[in-house]
Amino acid sequence: MYDSYLHDIPLYVIKEQAFKLGFKARGNTAVERILTNPVYAGMLQVQGYKEYPGGIFPAIHEAIIDNTTWQLVQNKMKKPEKIRTILDENLPLRGILKCHCGNILTGAPSRGKSGKYFNYYKCKTSKHNNISALKAHNQLAEIFELMSLPxxxxxxxxxxxxxxxxxxxxxxxxxxxxxxxxxxxxxxxxxxxxxxxxxxxxxxxxxxxxxxxxxxxxxxxxxxxxxxxxxxxxxxxxxxxxxxxxVDLKSLYNRATITQKREFVKLVFDSNLYYQDGIYRTPTMIDLLSRNHLLMKQKGLLLYNKKRDDFSIIPSSGVAENRTRVQTSN
Ligand SMILES: [Zn+2]
Incomplete structure (x- = not known):
């Protein structure tokens, strides 16, 4: 539970998983109460008494969660969640894939000309990305195919x-x-x-x-x-x-659950996956999996512009068009 939370898995998914594993406590904040309970880190919350101050103290029972993990979770719980992502099997990249302007793309179905619904990833700024999820997913699958290792x-x-x-x-x-x-x-x-x-x-x-x-x-x-x-x-x-x-990252990805998919994409691109002009872009990719990056570029799948320490290639403002042309061939 603590690990899942630190890995950005939404609380409601953690709850579902916990219930499947036999977690009995109900109520809206059952999981939150566990995450913030010092007892699991081998500590006790003590009320102040007479001249003794209250606070959190080491207890004599054994900790289930190590102190560092517990602290990390507490720090994270204090920050309000920026964006609540609702997981949708059809839109695994929602909340992960970013527009070239830096905005996180939203994902939603929208009615096509034939009256059928199609899924799209879209930037909230008009005329920015509005890409077919099907195309984006196929491109990503091809990228994973090229990442696979002999x-x-x-x-x-x-x-x-x-x-x-x-x-x-x-x-x-x-x-x-x-x-x-x-x-x-x-x-x-x-x-x-x-x-x-x-x-x-x-x-x-x-x-x-x-x-x-x-x-x-x-x-x-x-x-x-x-x-x-x-x-x-x-x-x-x-x-x-x-x-x-x-050996076969493409089918590994296809077989994965939606949470695993999201974790995998975040891990491989270090949470920096952008999209612009019909092509994925990233400044960061796991070295081991990047050996075919020139081929990915040739095939119009992904531009890998390795991040340098002195300047950032992907601008955070909306001036992407004139900036991205100054890329070096790396
Ligand atoms: Zn945008």
Missing amino acids: QNIISDIKKSSVTKMEENLKSNKLVVNQKKILLDAAQEKMFSVEEKWIKNEISKETYDRWYTTYNTEVTSCKDSITRLSHVDKHAFTILQKNLDLL
Whole structure:
């Protein structure tokens, strides 16, 4: 749930998925209550009592969600959602694909000459993009076809990822050991602060201040240790298993659910997918999948203008026409 939320999956979809998995609580804000409940991060919300201030404190039960993830979710919940995207199987790019002017294209059906309904992606500025969804989807499918990797490249990646994995495990072990030493030290300091307070050698304020400092250190060390000890091996297994899927990205995409499709498009183009004059444009694309970008350009599918650090190729204002001609051939 926390991960889905951080991956921009709309709350109502998270709710549907949760209910399918057997989540029992009902009510409009059931999921929101879970996302904001500190209990899942191993903490407790405590009401102030007499001279003791209230707040969120570490509890003794084990955390289901690590502290960092919990914090990220809280920060995100505070910001109002910019655009509520309602997922529509026929318009997977709605809310993702942008007009050359920077606006996010809306998607909706509209009646054609024959009286039949067709789907379109459209900019809210008139005379900007108004493209047939069918055409846009076919173009995207062809792009994915050209992104697919031949078997020999995949075997090479598999081999080198084994080596990388072993190197990573080694260096992670070193970091974990260092973190364990830091953890011990922080815990020791925490005990000594407690001891001083019990013996009345320091004030409650001093105690609180140092306790919080050391406690944050302890939590962050514990989080890093957990993360470095487990995640990598897991990611590696997934990678090895899924590399073969890169042989045919087109059918992988076609088989995907709408949420997966959206995630995939965002990931591949780093959330920068534009459309102008009948062609997709992007300043960012995963390197590994970009080897056919010249062919994509030839076929009128996608212009890949690699983003440089010193200037941005895709302008954020509406002056796209004269700016886009100054592209270099890269
Ligand atoms: Zn526009």
